[in-house]
Every structure is written in C-alpha cells, then in structure tokens.
Amino acid sequence: MSYFRAIDPFPLESAEHTKLHEFYARLAGGRLATTRCGGCGATTWPPRGFCPECASDRFEWVDLPAEGTVHAFTVQDAGLPAGFDGPRVFAIVKVAGHRIFSILTGADPGAVRVGQRVALAPLRVADDPRGHPRWLPAFRVT
Numbered sequence: 001m002s003y004f005r006a007i008d009p010f011p012l013e014s015a016e017h018t019k020l021h022e023f024y025a026r027l028a029g030g031r032l033a034t035t036r037c038g039g040c041g042a043t044t045w046p047p048r049g050f051c052p053e054c055a056s057d058r059f060e061w062v063d064l065p066a067e068g069t070v071h072a073f074t075v076q077d078a079g080l081p082a083g084f085d086g087p088r089v090f091a092i093v094k095v096a097g098h099r100i101f102s103i104l105t106g107a108d109p110g111a112v113r114v115g116q117r118v119a120l121a122p123l124r125v126a127d128d129p130r131g132h133p134r135w136l137p138a139f140r141v142t
C-alpha cells in the first residue's frame with residue numbers, strides 16, 4: 001500500500017531523514033533499542049538524540065528486552081488509519097521500566113488484561129516514498 005506524503009501517518013525512518021534510523025534498523029531485525037546518553041548515562045524512551053536530563057547530544061544505542069507487560073490499553077473500533085484493520089488494540093507496554101506506546105497485534109480485544117506478558121513483534125507498515133520498508137514497534141500476546 002502507498003500513501004500520498006501529505007497523509008502518510010508514519011515516520012521517515014531512513015538515515016537521510018533521521019539520526020535515530022538505527023532504532024528502525026534494529027527494529028526491522030527484531031530488536032527493540034533505545035538511546036543511552038553519552039553525557040549522564042540516562043536511558044530514555046523514546047530514543048532521543050538530545051538528552052532531556054543534561055542536554056547532551058551524545059548518545060549510544062542499547063538493546064531493550066524483547067518482552068514486557070501490558071501497563072494499560074485501549075481498543076479502537078472506528079476511525080482507524082488507512083491500512084489498519086479493526087478493532088485495533090493500543091497498549092502501553094512496560095519494558096525495563098520504560099512505558100512504550102504500541103500496538104498489540106493478533107490480540108482478542110476482550111481477552112487483553114493489564115499485567116499480561118507480551119513479546120516484541122515489529123509491525124511492517126507502508127514503505128517510505130522511496131520504497132524502503134518501514135517498521136513500528138508492536139507486541140503480541142505470548
């Protein structure tokens with residue numbers, strides 16, 4: 001599926017568009033990563049090229065566990081973005097103390113529970129305007 005750029009809901013993930021492209025490259029390989037500040041050592045979510053704690057712009061990549069637990073969730077039945085089938089379960093997933101806003105794929109909306117264990121399952125979305133694959137963080141119930 002392709003989109004006109006004006007209504008493209010997904011980030012441009014390639015190196016020419018974002019210095020956080022490593023996040024998406026690792027995600028495409030099934031790894032969840034974030035940034036650790038090169039100044040103060042703080043690990044943040046989402047990944048950032050600029051530290052909110054000490055204002056450093058030095059950072060390194062660190063992998064996070066590929067599993068977490070549902071901290072909160074909601075179910076969307078209507079108004080879904082193009083390309084998404086409903087109902088869609090959105091969840092805040094706790095991973096190593098970080099709260100990650102994400103999609104739960106393949107979940108029965110009536111069976112999702114807070115505290116439930118989930119595993120990383122990156123979701124491929126529409127290719128970017130140059131045809132490069134793009135990925136979003138997503139989880140599936142284990």
Ligand SMILES: [Zn+2]
Nearest residue numbers: 037040051054
């Ligand atoms: Zn810092």
